[in-house]
Amino acid sequence: MxxxxxxxxxxxxxxxxxxxxxxxxxxxxxxxxxxxxxxxxxxxxxxxxxxxxxxKKIPSPYNEEAGIGAVSETGLMQVDSQAVEMLGVNDEYLQRRAQEKLEQMHRKRELYxxxxxxxxxxxxxxxxxxxxxxxxxxxxxxxxxxxxxxxxxxxxxxxxxxxxxxxxxxxxxxxxxxxxxxxxxxxxxxxxxxxxxxxxxxxxxxxxxxx
The missing domain is CATH 3.40.50.2020 (Rossmann fold)
Structure with missing residues (x-):
């Protein structure tokens, strides 16, 4: 500590x-x-x-706590290409989860x-x-x-x-x-x-x- x-x-x-x-x-x-x-x-x-x-992180389809990328509230996204390839994650999944995270961030900004x-x-x-x-x-x-x-x-x-x-x-x-x-x-x-x-x-x- x-x-x-x-x-x-x-x-x-x-x-x-x-x-x-x-x-x-x-x-x-x-x-x-x-x-x-x-x-x-x-x-x-x-x-x-x-x-x-x-x-916000973009979670693995197999473990919500494990991030395979991240997206900013401005829409900039980065992914761990090695993890994506290893897990067989397709672009549709990444885009869908990124959009979910963008909506969550928008709601949180409105709340704050x-x-x-x-x-x-x-x-x-x-x-x-x-x-x-x-x-x-x-x-x-x-x-x-x-x-x-x-x-x-x-x-x-x-x-x-x-x-x-x-x-x-x-x-x-x-x-x-x-x-x-x-x-x-x-x-x-x-x-x-x-x-x-x-x-x-x-x-x-x-x-x-x-x-």
């Missing part, structure tokens, strides 16, 4: 990002739901607006009352409560850059050490408080890693300044 809560992890990340305190045209973007308390704490310390960006933001010319500090495989974070970084973000900074509490070179290829800067050589599960690095509900997310978003 390294962090007591996601909020503590966010405050510690903010210390690494002191140079961005109050920076113009800069926004902290969380991957919901787990990234929101991390981002909210960072936004409070650094005096920056908070936003959200949705990415946050229309999609314009990131053109912005510096985006992208965060989550941790990185396991990296698929969601890598896709989010690419999608935000395609949305016009001038710079993309990835800042997370914990990530596998072997992913750092890959993250550095898609981001302008990468900050990881605790790179791990043996990251089995992100939750093992927190004392409190409860599953956030929508009410908690709504409360955090309501208290944070908007872009």
């Amino acid at each position: 390294i962090f007591s809560t996601r909020e503590e992890a966010g405050r510690r990340l903010a210390e690494l990002l002191e140079a961005y305190r109050g920076a113009p045209e800069t926004v902290i973007v969380a991957l919901p739901r787990g990234g929101v308390p991390v981002a909210a704490a960072m936004a409070e310390v650094l005096g920056l607006p908070l936003d959200i960006f949705f990415v 009352g946050r229309p999609r933001s314009d990131y053109r010319g912005k510096t985006v500090i992208l965060t989550d409560d941790g990185i396991a495989t990296g698929s969601s974070m890598l896709l989010a970084a690419e999608a935000l850059r395609r949305e016009g973000a001038k710079r993309v900074i990835i800042a997370v509490p914990v990530a596998p050490s072997e992913l750092l070179p890959i993250l550095e290829k898609v981001a302008d800067e990468v900050y990881v408080l605790h790179p791990s050589d043996n990251l089995i599960a992100v939750g093992r690095f927190y004392r409190d890693f409860h599953q956030l509900n929508d009410s908690e997310v709504l409360d955090l978003l309501a208290r944070a300044p908007r872009l």
Whole structure:
């Protein structure tokens, strides 16, 4: 265990990002739901607006918990070609499940009352409560850059050490408080890693300044 809560992890990340305190045209973007308390704490310390960006995994047809790809709310999709080939997954399945995920993300954005933001010319500090495989974070970084973000900074509490070179290829800067050589599960690095509900997310978003 390294962090007591996601909020503590966010405050510690903010210390690494002191140079961005109050920076113009800069926004902290969380991957919901787990990234929101991390981002909210960072936004409070650094005096920056908070936003959200949705990415969802595309599950295996044989195991809903195993991802074989991911899709962003902007429609950008990436798939694990090796897994797709091994499992014999066809394009129709991928497109159908991606559309389901897009609809889920649209409904969630409506629930949170946050229309999609314009990131053109912005510096985006992208965060989550941790990185396991990296698929969601890598896709989010690419999608935000395609949305016009001038710079993309990835800042997370914990990530596998072997992913750092890959993250550095898609981001302008990468900050990881605790790179791990043996990251089995992100939750093992927190004392409190409860599953956030929508009410908690709504409360955090309501208290944070908007872009």
